Each structure stands twice: as C-alpha cells, then as structure tokens.
Amino acid sequence: MSAEALLKELRSQLPADCLLTEREQIAPFECDALPVYCSRPVAVVLARAEAHVVAVATACHRHRVPLVTRGAGTGLSAGAKPIESGVLLVTAAMNRILELDRDAMTARVEPGAVNLQVSRAAAPLGLYYAPDPSSQIACSIGGNVAENAGGVHCLKYGVTVQNVSALRVVTSEGEVLTIGGQCLAQPGYDLLALMHGSEGCLGIITEVTVKLTPLPATTRTLMADFACVRAASDAVSAIVRAGVIPAALEMMDALAISATEAFCHAGYALDAAAILIIDLDGDPREVDVELKLVEEVLGSSGATRVQLAADETQRALWWKGRKSAFPAIGRLSPDYYCIDGTVPRHRIGDVLEAIQSFAVNYDLQVANVFHAGDGNLHPIIMFDGSEPDALDRVEQLAADILEYCIAVGGSITGEHGVGLEKxxxxxxxxxxxxxxxxxxxxxxxxxxxxxxxxxxxxxxxxxxxxxxxxxxxx
Amino acid sequence: MSAEALLKELRSQLPADCLLTEREQIAPFECDALPVYCSRPVAVVLARAEAHVVAVATACHRHRVPLVTRGAGTGLSAGAKPIESGVLLVTAAMNRILELDRDAMTARVEPGAVNLQVSRAAAPLGLYYAPDPSSQIACSIGGNVAENAGGVHCLKYGVTVQNVSALRVVTSEGEVLTIGGQCLAQPGYDLLALMHGSEGCLGIITEVTVKLTPLPATTRTLMADFACVRAASDAVSAIVRAGVIPAALEMMDALAISATEAFCHAGYALDAAAILIIDLDGDPREVDVELKLVEEVLGSSGATRVQLAADETQRALWWKGRKSAFPAIGRLSPDYYCIDGTVPRHRIGDVLEAIQSFAVNYDLQVANVFHAGDGNLHPIIMFDGSEPDALDRVEQLAADILEYCIAVGGSITGEHGVGLEKxxxxxxxxxxxxxxxxxxxxxxxxxxxxxxxxxxxxxxxxxxxxxxxxxxxx
Structure with missing residues (x-):
C-alpha cells in the first residue's frame, strides 16, 4: 500500500470536508467507548452518502488498505478502534430517516440514525423501535446491527436481528448489496443474520430497514424484593415458565441497590439481597391479568415484598434508579469495569454466587445490575486504577467470570461484542x-x-x- | 471418483444393513414429496449414529462424490432429490430424543426425530415444540432446520430458526462442529442462522437442541366471515397493529371454503368470500381479554359474522376443516399443485387479486388456504394433468405468482425452500x-x-x- 496514493484517490472522490487527515482532526476518533485501546489512522472519512462509502471501500480495496467503520463510537469492546495503517470510515453523519411505512410497520434509515431518534420519528404513527441498548440516546442503528445490540426490551421483542428486515451493504470490493426484504423468510443463505454481530468485518452497512412495534396502550411496573439472590434468580425462570413474557425483567443485587439508592433515592429496599423490576405492557385489561399472574409467581417464589408502581411518577423513579446504577456504582469506587456475558436463565443463581467467590480471590468487589430475563449479565468490577496491579486483577477476574459463563452453557457476550476486548x-x-x-x-x-x-x-x-x-x- | 472405491470404503466403515446398493432397495428414496424430480443414487446410507454420518462425509470427500442428505423426505421443493453419481444419506433412523431439560426448557434430539414426537415427549413437562409444519406427524427436525420450516404457530412463536438454540453439524470434510449454545446471543458469525434454510448445502445436521414453549393453559378459537377478500386481508393487518399476536391466524377463500365444506362439514359459511380462523392462547383470563380485542377489530374491519367456538369439539371441527383443505381441493380437480410464497402482510389483498387475474390468463383455477398472519401464501393451482399443455400452464402461472410476490416486496418461499423447484x-x-x-x-x-x-x-x-x-x- 501507499498512503499517499490512497489519499490522492480519496481527495479526488470525496468532498473536501469529508476527509480528515490532520492530527488534531483525527484525535477524537482514535478510540470508541473502551479507550484503553486506541490508535491514530491514516485518515478519517466522514461519509454523508452511500456513494462516499463505495468510494472509500473501492479505494481501500485497490490500494490494499485496512478499513475500519464506526457509527457513534459508543461500543464497549473496542470494535471500532482504528488501525494505524488504515482508514477510519465514520457513518454517523448518514443519519437520515428515509421512510416511515405505517402499513408495513417499518422504517428505512441510514446507518448513522440514532436509535432513540427512530422511535421518536415513529411515535406519531403509534409505533416504536423496540431494541433499546442503554446507550440508545447516542448509539446508531448501524452500530446496533454490527454488534447485534440488545437492551431492556429484548426479552419480549428480541435483539436487533429479530427487528431488522433488510440491509444495504457495501462489500469490501465496493459493491452494493440488498440483503433481506419485507418478509420473515428469505430464500438462500441467511446473509441478514450473518451481518448482525459481524462487527464491521464482513461489509459496511449503508441502510437499515427496521421493524416497528405498536406502542403499548399501557405499561405497568412491579418491584419485588428478595432476601436471597438465588430466590430472585429462580423467580426469573418461574415467570417465563408461567408463560408470561414481561416487556422488561431486570435484576439488581444488594451492592447495586445501595449504590443506586444513595445516589437517586429511587425507593429501593436497602435490606433486600436482590430486587427485580418488571414491566408488563399491552392492552390495559391484558396487563391487569398479567400483573396478577406475575404477582402469584413472585409470591410463591419467596419474594418478601411485591409493589406495583402507583403511578407514572413512581414507575419513572424506579427506572431512573435502574438506569443510574452504573454512574451510582462509579461514585463508590475510583474506577469500574463493566462486563457482558450471557448464561442460561436457570443458571443465573449459580453464576452470581460464583462471581462473588471469584471476586474474593482478587480482593475486588462486583456489583450486578442486569437483564435477568435474557440471562444477560453485566457484572461491574469496582477497582482503584492507581493501584499498580489493579488492572491485571480486573482483567483476570473478568476472564474468570466470562469463562465460567461458557462453562455453564452461556456465552462471552450478550450485546457488547467481541472486538479486541474479548x-x-x-x-x-x-x-x-x-x-x-x-x-x-x-x-x-x-x-x-x-x-x-x-x-x-x-x-x-x-x-x-x-x-x-x-x-x-x- | 470411482464408485467402486467409495463403496468399498463405505462397506468397511458401516454396518452392513446401513448400506443399500440394490435397485429395489434404493427405489423408495429416489424422490422426496415433489416426485416430478427423481433419480437413482449410487448408494443409500441409512445412518443410525453420528459416526456413520462422519464416515459417509469423509468417504465422499476423499472420493469426490456428491452427497445429498434427507430426513423424512416430506420436502416439497425437491431439495432431497438424490444425485445419480452420488450417495443419499438418510438420517430418519437417527430419531432418538436424547435429553429433555425442564429447567433450560430445551430438548436435545437427533435429526430424524419427528416434529410431533418431540412435542409429545415434552408434554409431561408442560412444554411443547412450537413450529408445526402441516407435515408435522411425519417430518423430521433435521429437515425442519434445513428448510427453516414454519407452520400455523409461527406468527406468535417464530419459525424454526427462532426455536433452535444449538446444532451439531458434520462438515463436508467430515469434521464435527458445535454451533450455537443455550443463550440467544453468541459471539462470532451467526453460523446457527446460516445453517437454517441451507437445504443440506453447507453441512449435515446430526443433533438439534430445540427450545420448548410452555403449553398454554387454554386456547380459544374465533372464526370471522367476510363478504370480500380484501376486507379479510386488511383485518389481518389490523389485528397485528392492535398489538395482539394470535397463536394462529389463517385465511381461506371461497373456493377453499366450498371444497372443504363439501368434504368435511366443518360449519364454514358457504356464502363468505373469505374466512379467518384465529387461535388465541395463554392464561384463560388473558385470552378472554384478547378475544374481546380481536372481536372489536374484526367488527370494525367489516366482518359479516364473528363466532367463538363453543367448545373443544367445535374448535377441533373448524381446525379439521382447515387441515383437510388440501385433500378437499384435491377432490375437485384431477391434480393440484401447491405454491409457497410470502408477501408483506398489508399486501395480501393485492396479491390475492393478482393471483385470480393471472389464473384467468392460463384458464386455471386457484384456491387459497394460508398462514395470513405471516403473509405466507399457499395458492393451490387446480389442473388436469391429462391435458397435454396443463403442466406448462401451471408452471407459468406459478412463476407469475412467485414473481409477483417478489415485486410487492415478498419472497419466493415461506417454508418449502428453493430446492430444484424454484x-x-x-x-x-x-x-x-x-x-x-x-x-x-x-x-x-x-x-x-x-x-x-x-x-x-x-x-x-x-x-x-x-x-x-x-x-x-x-
């Protein structure tokens, strides 16, 4: 490769303001949201149209230059870290919502469209985009596809791959493909699923058609307290076995509860070993029935207290607590590191116990706030980065936890991807x-x-x- | 390749009764359920264990001999037609249920396990396997994966790929892979989705771990009559837009109704242009609410009559009619040919109209009985094979219908696969x-x-x- 020849070709193909080559221009793009990994690429391209993407892919292919694509850069596994000898292609500015189709219940968007922006645009049609990673106010749909992102709503509504019907993709050679369609079943090999979670390694996404879900007429929220973590874990399985699929089914352990309660006074029980927060959504009459069913299951699963949010204010407060848990835990510790693994739902109790025993080995504390319904854990390791061996201990504990997830039949990622981290x-x-x-x-x-x-x-x-x-x- | 060298190796590796080479032994395996395509392979292997599959794949790879795998042979697109110069591997005898896991809600089965047999085995645990192709009393789970089979229940519970968590697969080289796991999200490329619908072209399935669904406490059935096909089609979309996902949402047009009614007296309205049959399942209280919701939607969608099945006997009779529709239509015509395409749900009305106008061009009649909720059509072309040009006309009409499905954003297969047919x-x-x-x-x-x-x-x-x-x- 010759960097100069490549840059010459890019300059001839792209608007001048799309191509960044100066050190200070490039600096903001040297890492994603896992800044322990960073490097400076030869150039950054801020694409505004599919034609720019085609031009970059074609030029990189001709000059044999590595090409890393990133959306909003909210990824947590360094999947969008640039390569020093390569180009970084940023699709964040390709953020238009191209079409909302009320009848087909779909939205056709550019890859840089922000997750929450899609739901806001669809709201006047009574629809929304269900997958909601915690970064949803910033993360882009293209990145959601690349990482097969999840979120609180994914137990009931599926992860990204279940909510995308079609993609436009630019290949490594610069060819444009249409993948998928408006129907669930497609002939040929499932390239649509293959692109999901492929972390920018198989193609560059230039357009996404997402499925939209009817906005529920009502959402009601239950909070259940438990005197032991295992009982809370077992209740999660019991709810799903009872045939109810909550819109959200989240769990917090005692350390997460106390950190959060001190931070935002959500009204959590400080004496609980664990709490579950459960959303039920749909037609109000149907939700009433599901509330009764879930209350019955919680009662027979050993919950020490079950509360129904009295109104929207209380509901919002409970959820504010859940969503503030990460910064709240951050206040208790100079540094923290969030892991992402999945385990079969009925093994959650075993894994939470194992995490605490591993943590003791490394003299570290771990708080847990996670998507219990999916078995998608997010152990948060608290540490002090100023201690010389702290990062090593954290890395080893993280490896122990992830490898235990594998041992019980789980996997090393729920929604953050592999990237470089894993x-x-x-x-x-x-x-x-x-x-x-x-x-x-x-x-x-x-x-x-x-x-x-x-x-x-x-x-x-x-x-x-x-x-x-x-x-x-x- | 040398057939003799291959057969010698197979004889040394397999029990004698697994290897069929005599013409009369092979005859039953010359086609699948689309017998217009057939041919005689060099040998048929009736595998009883994964080791047999590995032996066959390894031998075929070494001797460069084509290898076609089939399960129960119920496929409708000639996907399991043997190759004259090749081996046909039959996995139907690998039909054991290896493990039922109540906590994980999964069943680990051999590929030849029959679809309905899995649900029967799971029933004592209060669970069943949801995808239910109409061949479910005969078709095998391995074939279901290879074709990504659907069925009446797939609107609510998903097609095969949403109901399988792991596979064991033997590669073309004879290596054994484990694909997927117990959790939804897996790192790396989605080989699990890639194997679904790959029609035996990418690997040989030797074990399937299916997800099981809680048996619903109750199922209630509605039947709605419509005076025009388009109103019935629009009602299908309206139900889903109302946020209700029925366990089944099937449609029959006037020709299908009259054929079926004459055959099995299900109690369908002979003056209706179309009927919908709708199952709602779950907790009885929840089903009561959904019944009311769906009745409201049907009322405002122009249904001329809505009936709730009074009891299990009436429910069973309505479904017996639906399930007898194909043989019933068969009685009205010397021959019939069933097509399989999907269209976006909100385009069903357009497509049904187009089908009737295409049929006139070829002087043929088409009846429609299909999974309306999924937009998965099954137009049944009635013809007389003794007319010299009949098959040509049928083939051209089928092509017109499938290509119209593509034109409205649909696809050429819902659940039958491509095989040779498409x-x-x-x-x-x-x-x-x-x-x-x-x-x-x-x-x-x-x-x-x-x-x-x-x-x-x-x-x-x-x-x-x-x-x-x-x-x-x-």
Missing part, C-alpha cells in the same frame, strides 16, 4: 475447527482481509497460546 | 452480486461443492438465461 475468550468458547469456519466465512466475504482486521476472530496460533496460558494457571 | 426464481429475487455472495458462502463451507450440489443457488449463467427468457415473454 478476543482471547473466543479461544475458550470455540474449538479450532469452529474458529476455522468463522475464518472461512470472513475470507469468503472479504478475501483480502481489509475490513476491521484483527477484531472478533482470533488467529489459531493465538487461540492455542491463550488456552495453554489458562491451563498453566489452573 | 431455482429459476432465485434469478428474479437476487442480483448477480447477491447470488455471488451465496456462492462464496457455499465455497467457504464446502469447497469441493459436494453437499447437495445444483440445489438452491443457481449458476450465474442460468440466472442470466432465465432473466432473458422472462423479459422475452413480457
């Missing part, structure tokens, strides 16, 4: 034969390996090295 | 660049092209030829 754990979750299949797919769709290289799928040699290292620690 | 229509639904992506995936996972060759993905030359042919007819 690339070692891929070697634990998958065999070499399985990693080789991922590589074959990558090579099929990006034969020169230019799209977001070195992310998500580890080299086989690295896998073997990491497995040997972990064995030596056992 | 390979031409792939050229209409996809561009060359999109077909090339499918081919790249195929080559990545089956580099020698041995698994079910010539099915599902057409050669580019064939695509161009078919498109030119269709243009010349316009």
């Amino acid at each position: 690339i070692n754990q891929m070697a634990v979750q998958f065999t070499d034969a399985e990693i080789a299949q991922f590589m074959a797919i990558k090579e099929a769709l990006d034969s020169l390996g230019l799209l977001n290289p070195d992310k998500q799928i580890p080299e086989l040699a690295r896998c073997q090295e990491y497995r040997a290292l972990r064995r030596s620690h056992e | 390979i031409n229509q792939m050229a209409v639904q996809f561009t060359d660049a999109e077909i090339a992506q499918f081919m790249a995936i195929k080559e990545a996972l089956d580099s020698l092209g041995l698994l079910n060759p010539d099915k599902q993905i057409p050669e580019l030359a064939r695509c161009q030829e078919y498109r030119a042919l269709r243009r010349s007819h316009e």
Whole structure:
C-alpha cells in the first residue's frame, strides 16, 4: 500500500470536508467507548452518502488498505478502534430517516440514525423501535446491527436481528448489496443474520430497514424484593415458565441497590439481597391479568415484598434508579469495569454466587445490575486504577467470570461484542475447527482481509497460546 | 471418483444393513414429496449414529462424490432429490430424543426425530415444540432446520430458526462442529442462522437442541366471515397493529371454503368470500381479554359474522376443516399443485387479486388456504394433468405468482425452500452480486461443492438465461 496514493484517490472522490487527515482532526476518533485501546489512522472519512462509502471501500480495496467503520463510537469492546495503517470510515453523519411505512410497520434509515431518534420519528404513527441498548440516546442503528445490540426490551421483542428486515451493504470490493426484504423468510443463505454481530468485518452497512412495534396502550411496573439472590434468580425462570413474557425483567443485587439508592433515592429496599423490576405492557385489561399472574409467581417464589408502581411518577423513579446504577456504582469506587456475558436463565443463581467467590480471590468487589430475563449479565468490577496491579486483577477476574459463563452453557457476550476486548475468550468458547469456519466465512466475504482486521476472530496460533496460558494457571 | 472405491470404503466403515446398493432397495428414496424430480443414487446410507454420518462425509470427500442428505423426505421443493453419481444419506433412523431439560426448557434430539414426537415427549413437562409444519406427524427436525420450516404457530412463536438454540453439524470434510449454545446471543458469525434454510448445502445436521414453549393453559378459537377478500386481508393487518399476536391466524377463500365444506362439514359459511380462523392462547383470563380485542377489530374491519367456538369439539371441527383443505381441493380437480410464497402482510389483498387475474390468463383455477398472519401464501393451482399443455400452464402461472410476490416486496418461499423447484426464481429475487455472495458462502463451507450440489443457488449463467427468457415473454 501507499498512503499517499490512497489519499490522492480519496481527495479526488470525496468532498473536501469529508476527509480528515490532520492530527488534531483525527484525535477524537482514535478510540470508541473502551479507550484503553486506541490508535491514530491514516485518515478519517466522514461519509454523508452511500456513494462516499463505495468510494472509500473501492479505494481501500485497490490500494490494499485496512478499513475500519464506526457509527457513534459508543461500543464497549473496542470494535471500532482504528488501525494505524488504515482508514477510519465514520457513518454517523448518514443519519437520515428515509421512510416511515405505517402499513408495513417499518422504517428505512441510514446507518448513522440514532436509535432513540427512530422511535421518536415513529411515535406519531403509534409505533416504536423496540431494541433499546442503554446507550440508545447516542448509539446508531448501524452500530446496533454490527454488534447485534440488545437492551431492556429484548426479552419480549428480541435483539436487533429479530427487528431488522433488510440491509444495504457495501462489500469490501465496493459493491452494493440488498440483503433481506419485507418478509420473515428469505430464500438462500441467511446473509441478514450473518451481518448482525459481524462487527464491521464482513461489509459496511449503508441502510437499515427496521421493524416497528405498536406502542403499548399501557405499561405497568412491579418491584419485588428478595432476601436471597438465588430466590430472585429462580423467580426469573418461574415467570417465563408461567408463560408470561414481561416487556422488561431486570435484576439488581444488594451492592447495586445501595449504590443506586444513595445516589437517586429511587425507593429501593436497602435490606433486600436482590430486587427485580418488571414491566408488563399491552392492552390495559391484558396487563391487569398479567400483573396478577406475575404477582402469584413472585409470591410463591419467596419474594418478601411485591409493589406495583402507583403511578407514572413512581414507575419513572424506579427506572431512573435502574438506569443510574452504573454512574451510582462509579461514585463508590475510583474506577469500574463493566462486563457482558450471557448464561442460561436457570443458571443465573449459580453464576452470581460464583462471581462473588471469584471476586474474593482478587480482593475486588462486583456489583450486578442486569437483564435477568435474557440471562444477560453485566457484572461491574469496582477497582482503584492507581493501584499498580489493579488492572491485571480486573482483567483476570473478568476472564474468570466470562469463562465460567461458557462453562455453564452461556456465552462471552450478550450485546457488547467481541472486538479486541474479548478476543482471547473466543479461544475458550470455540474449538479450532469452529474458529476455522468463522475464518472461512470472513475470507469468503472479504478475501483480502481489509475490513476491521484483527477484531472478533482470533488467529489459531493465538487461540492455542491463550488456552495453554489458562491451563498453566489452573 | 470411482464408485467402486467409495463403496468399498463405505462397506468397511458401516454396518452392513446401513448400506443399500440394490435397485429395489434404493427405489423408495429416489424422490422426496415433489416426485416430478427423481433419480437413482449410487448408494443409500441409512445412518443410525453420528459416526456413520462422519464416515459417509469423509468417504465422499476423499472420493469426490456428491452427497445429498434427507430426513423424512416430506420436502416439497425437491431439495432431497438424490444425485445419480452420488450417495443419499438418510438420517430418519437417527430419531432418538436424547435429553429433555425442564429447567433450560430445551430438548436435545437427533435429526430424524419427528416434529410431533418431540412435542409429545415434552408434554409431561408442560412444554411443547412450537413450529408445526402441516407435515408435522411425519417430518423430521433435521429437515425442519434445513428448510427453516414454519407452520400455523409461527406468527406468535417464530419459525424454526427462532426455536433452535444449538446444532451439531458434520462438515463436508467430515469434521464435527458445535454451533450455537443455550443463550440467544453468541459471539462470532451467526453460523446457527446460516445453517437454517441451507437445504443440506453447507453441512449435515446430526443433533438439534430445540427450545420448548410452555403449553398454554387454554386456547380459544374465533372464526370471522367476510363478504370480500380484501376486507379479510386488511383485518389481518389490523389485528397485528392492535398489538395482539394470535397463536394462529389463517385465511381461506371461497373456493377453499366450498371444497372443504363439501368434504368435511366443518360449519364454514358457504356464502363468505373469505374466512379467518384465529387461535388465541395463554392464561384463560388473558385470552378472554384478547378475544374481546380481536372481536372489536374484526367488527370494525367489516366482518359479516364473528363466532367463538363453543367448545373443544367445535374448535377441533373448524381446525379439521382447515387441515383437510388440501385433500378437499384435491377432490375437485384431477391434480393440484401447491405454491409457497410470502408477501408483506398489508399486501395480501393485492396479491390475492393478482393471483385470480393471472389464473384467468392460463384458464386455471386457484384456491387459497394460508398462514395470513405471516403473509405466507399457499395458492393451490387446480389442473388436469391429462391435458397435454396443463403442466406448462401451471408452471407459468406459478412463476407469475412467485414473481409477483417478489415485486410487492415478498419472497419466493415461506417454508418449502428453493430446492430444484424454484431455482429459476432465485434469478428474479437476487442480483448477480447477491447470488455471488451465496456462492462464496457455499465455497467457504464446502469447497469441493459436494453437499447437495445444483440445489438452491443457481449458476450465474442460468440466472442470466432465465432473466432473458422472462423479459422475452413480457
């Protein structure tokens, strides 16, 4: 590759203000929301149209230059960290809502459209976009697809892949593909699912058609207190087994409760070992029935107290607490690190116990606030980064937790992706034969390996090295 | 390849009664449920264990022999038609239910396990397997995965891919992979989705872990009559927009009604232009609320009569009619041919009108009985195969209907797959660049092209030829 030849081609193809090459212009783009990983690319392109994306992909392919794409940069696994020898393509400015279709209940949007902006635009039609990652006021739909993002609503309404019907994608060679359609079933191989969670490694998303969901006529909220974490965990399974799918089913443990309560006085029980916050939505008469059903299950699951939010104000306060939990925990500790793993719902109790026993080994504390209905854990490791070995201990504890998730049949990511952060754990979750299949797919769709290289799928040699290292620690 | 060398290796690896090479032994396996396509393979292997599958894949790979896999052979698109120069691997005898897990709400089964058998085995745990293709008393779970099968329950509970959490798969080279896990989200590329609907072209399924759904406490059934097809079609969209997801939402047109009523006296209105049959399931109190909601929507959508099944006997009779519609229509016509396409739900009215106008062009009649909630149509073309040009006219009408489905944003298959039957229509639904992506995936996972060759993905030359042919007819 020659950086100069590439830049010359990009200058001839793009509006001048789309192409950033000066150090101070590039600085804001050197990392995503996991800033421990950062680097400075050769150039940043702020695309405003699909034609710009095609021009960048074509030029990078011709000059054999790596290409990393990012949306809003809210990712937590360094999936959008630039490559020093490469171009960083930013799609955040491609943020138009192109079409809202009331009859088809879909929205066609550019990849930079912000998650919450889509729901706001659809609200006058009585519709919204259901998946709601906690970054929803900032994160973009293109990034949501790349990470297959989840959120509070995903137990009932599915993660991103269940809420997208079509994509336009630019290939590594600069060709434009239409993938998916307006119907659930499509012939041929499921390229639509394949693009979800592919972290920018298989193609560049330039348009997303999302499915919209009817705004529920009402939402009611229950809060249940438990004297032990395992009883709360078992109640989560019991609710789903009773045939009710809540719109949200969240759990907080004692440390998360006390941090949050001190911060925003949500009205949580300070003597509870765990609380569940449960949203039920739909027609008011239907929600009334579901409330009774869930109250019955909670009663027989050992809840020490079950409260129904009296009004919208109390509901909002309970949720404000849940949503403030991360900054609240941040106040108790100089630093914190949030992990993301999933486990089968009925193993939540085992995993929470294991997390506490691992934490003791490293002299660290862990708070838990998470999407219990999905089994999607977010252990928050509290630490003091000024202690010289703190980051090492945190990293080892995180690895222990993620690898325990794998051991009980779970996985190393619920919604944050692999990126660079979890690339070692891929070697634990998958065999070499399985990693080789991922590589074959990558090579099929990006034969020169230019799209977001070195992310998500580890080299086989690295896998073997990491497995040997972990064995030596056992 | 040398057939003799291959057979020698297979004889050394397999129990003698697994390997069929005599003409009369092979005859029953020459076609699937679309017998217009048939051929005799070199050998049929009746596998009883994964080790047999590995042996066959390894031998075929070594000797460069094509390998077609089939389950129960109930497929309707010739996806399991053998290759004359190849081996046919039958997994129907691998039909054990290996594990039922009440807590995880899953069943681990061999690929030959029959769909309904899984639900029967799970019933004592209060669970069942939701996807229910109309062949469910005979079709196998492995085939359901290969075709990404649907069914009456799929509007509410999803198609096969939403109801499978893990697979064991033998690759073209004979390696065993584990794909997926117990959690919704998995890191890496979505190989689990990729295997669904891949029609045996990417790997051989040797074990399936299906998700189980709680058996509903009650199911109630509504039947609504309409004086015009479009009003019935619009009511389908209105119900979903109202936020209710029925367990089943089926539609029959006048021809289907009269054929069925004559055959089994289900109590359908002979003067209706269309009827909807709607199941609502769940907790009895919740179902009561949903019944009221749906009745309101039906009332304001122009239903001329809405009935609630008085008891289980009446419910069963209405469903018996729906399920007998195909043989009932068969009695009115010497032959019939069932098509499978999907359209966006709000375009059902347009498509049903178009079908009738196309049918006139070819002097044929079409009855419609279908999964309206999913927009999954099953037009049934009635014809007399003894007329010399009948099959040609049927084939052209089917092509017109499928290509109209594409034109309104739909697709050429809901649940029957592409196989050989619809390979031409792939050229209409996809561009060359999109077909090339499918081919790249195929080559990545089956580099020698041995698994079910010539099915599902057409050669580019064939695509161009078919498109030119269709243009010349316009």
